[in-house]
Amino acid sequence: MIWRPTMNSLTTTTTRMTTPMNNLAQQLHQIGLRALPVHVDDFLARATQARWSPHQLLEHMAQAEAEERSRRSLEQRLRVSGIKKFKPMADFDWTWPVKIERDIVERALTLEFLQEARNLILLGKNGVGKTMIAKNICHTAVLAGYSVLFRTAPELLEELQKQSPEGRRHKLSNYANVGLLCLDEVGYLSYADKAADLLYEVINRRYERKSVIITSNRAFKEWNQVFPNATCIATLLDRLLHHADVTVIEGDSYRMRESEKGCGRPAEEEVMSTLAPHAQSVLSLVQLVEQGSPPAPSLVEPGLLPAQGILFVGGEPKVGKSLLVPNLALSLAAGSQRLGFPISAPRRVLVCQFELPLPHFVSRLTIMRRALGTAADHRLLVDTRAAGHLLSAPQGLEHFLLAAKAAAAEVIVLDPLYSMHDQDENDTHAMAAFCQSLLRLRDASRAALVLVHHTRKSISRQEIGSAFRGSSALHAVGDSYLLLTRPSPQLPALELRFQFRYAASQPPRRLEFNPQTLWFSPAESAPTPRTVGRKVETTQVRQTLAQHEGQLRYNQLREEIMQGLQCSKRTAQLAITQAAQQGEIVQENGQYRLPLPEQEPNRSSPAGGGRPNQDACGCAG
Incomplete structure (x- = not known):
């Protein structure tokens, strides 16, 4: 019997899979x-x-x-949806339309109609906000996990008409099964004879199964002019309107109003009202002093949190920023000075974003509350539905603004851990939308903002230093900055540094953290740190590794260098990086080790002599 080698491919595959990666x-x-x-x-x-225990490790990984x-699924759905740019509902002027059924629009934004497979029809002339409302509803649906397609009617009909019969069946199947289909601008153009049949096919396949949003500038009785010679208009409208909410928006074009103002052609009464204030816009110093009013007192002195100001809290990772900010929020709500900062009066504080899951965050607040009693119970409020909302996204901004107004918040606390890590905080362009959202939230809510600034962790080891990081866009909107840092690895105390836009600079303050109460408090005295080395040589990094069997993880190696050589964390980090770049040590599988003999870098002695000549066996000649 002859056996054929049928396992060669499996052996090759197994070998390739078990080869260690670099x-x-x-x-x-x-x-x-x-x-x-x-x-x-x-x-x-x-x-x-x-x-972490193995179980905790797996939980955090999951x-x-x-x-x-x-996050990736959300990005994919947004990209496929075709929504593109739009204004958030926070910018919608409800007073501009002469007639609008606001209750229908706001109910549609809750997405109830999707669960009932109802349709939504928005009728009105050009420029009254139909497309803006439709795009906001579509965006809300994407954030809620629905698949969405936003298309203009001309785009959809043209795409169907140019397809082959097989391609058309495939497209119709896609349009029939997407979670929400929005057809914009139905009625702006007239179409060929078969266009109504194609539109009917789309509506019929979704009938009583999936919702459709239609925007149109034509009344239903005029649709025969949009689809001339079509025989299915009555049936199409019957299917479309059977389970539908129809709202008519009446008013002048908002775009025309903005265009007229932009071109300098406002109405006569607007011209007069515009000119009147400018008659007194240029004032002398005496007039300024006489008419000027003192600025509103700061919520946290000295000038740390101005009224309707923006405070950034930054620092290196894992130093306690997300503990310091709840301390500050509770102190503001209670009117307490536990942190050592004068607080003039209790404030209504709304916490909108936090890095922990809600049960863990509540547990943390419960521990902190024991030190205050009930003083903050009715003024500290938490937005329990903030998860999944991004401040830089229009719908996220709308959510936070509604929450702030519902809470009558005087201070809003944001700890956007994951959304900030998805952006480069030193890229002005990347942060522009985020900063504009901050300003809109502040102006619309009339509240002060406290924002935890999480730097991108991939750069923090080498670049965090002691500076306030962030693009010019971040620094342009902030009124004050706190930097929480650990001045020395040998000191238990942390240091709080300050930057102000409108107030004099303050000397750094030392804080101590109590792990039992989870509170920071002013350090009574500043202990003198032990003298630390200014520089660590790469050879000392090798020696540290050699003392621990030649292999350590990054954190272990850094701590051993700091303890053994009495240096700062940054000095140890720089020494490890330099040693790796020079080939003195090798990074592999998340650990650092000494190089193998054949990987040793070439070194020349100061006198010009090299290593002793060796034969092929590695023996000295």
Whole structure:
């Protein structure tokens, strides 16, 4: 009997799979993970520092991957939807239309009609806001997890008409099964004879199954002019209107109003009302002093949080920013000075975003509350539905604004951990939309904002330093900045540094953290740190590795260098990086080790002599 070698391919595949890869991040990416490969070093550091159990480690991995997959899914749905740019409903002027059924629009924004497979029809002349409303509803549906297609009627009909019969069946199937279909501008153009049949086919396939949004500038009785010679108009409208909410928006074109103002052609009464204030816009110093009113007192002295101001809280990762800010929120709500800052009066504080899941965040607040009693109970409010909303997204801004108005908030606290990590905080262009949203939220809510500024963790090890990081866009909107940092690894106290736009600079303050109460408090005295080395040589990094069997993880290596050589964290970080760049040590699978003999870098002695000549066996000649 002759056996054929049928297992060759399997043997080859197994060998290839078990070959160790040079980078742990690549291995994680290869098995389909997306969040961990980007932040693997930081994830391992957090796991080591917090001493996670295997079960906790898997929980955090699953949570990180689930959040990343949710974010990528949202980006994909937004890209496919075709919604493109639009103004948020926060910018919609409800007083401009002469007639608008606001209750129908606001109910549609809750997406109830999708659950009932009802249609929504928006009728009105050009420029009254039909498309803006439709796009906001579509965007809300995308955020809620629905698949959405936003198309103008001419685009959809042209796309169907140019398809082959097989391609048309495929397109009709897509239009029939998407979660929400929006057809904009029905009635702006006239169409060929078969266009009405194609539109009927789309509506009929979705009838009593999926919702449709239609915007049109034509009354239904005029649709025969839009689809001349069509025989199915009555049946099409019957299917469309059977389960539908129809609202008519009446008024002048808002775009025309803005265009007239932009071209300098406002109505006569608007010209007069515009000129009147300018008659007194140029004032002398005496007039300014006489008419000027003192600025509103700061919510947190000295000038730390101006009324309707923006306070950024920054610092290196894992130093306690997301603990300091709840301390500040509770102090503001209680009118307490536990942090050592004068607070003039209790304030209504709304916490809109926080880095922890809601049950964990409530547990943290419960522990902090024990130190205050009931003083903050009725003034500290938490938005329990903030998860999934991005401040830079129009619908997210709308959500936060409605929450702020419902809470009558005087201070809004935002800790946007994941959304900030998705952006480059040193890229002005990337942060422009985020900063504009901050200003809109502040102006519309008339509240002060406290924002935790999480720097991108991939740069924090080498670049965080002691500066306030961030693009010029961030610094342009902030009124004051707090930097929480650890001045020395040998000191238990943390240091709080300040920058102000409108107030004099303050000296740094030392804070101590109590892990039992989760409160920061002013340090009574500043202990003198032990003298630390100014520079660590790469050879000392090698020696540290050699003392620990030649292999350590990054955090372990850094801590050993800091403890053994009495240097700062940054000095140790720079020394490790320099040693790796020079080939003195090798990074592999998330660890640092000494190089193998054949990987040793060439070194020349100061006198010009090299290593002793060696024969092929590595023996000295």
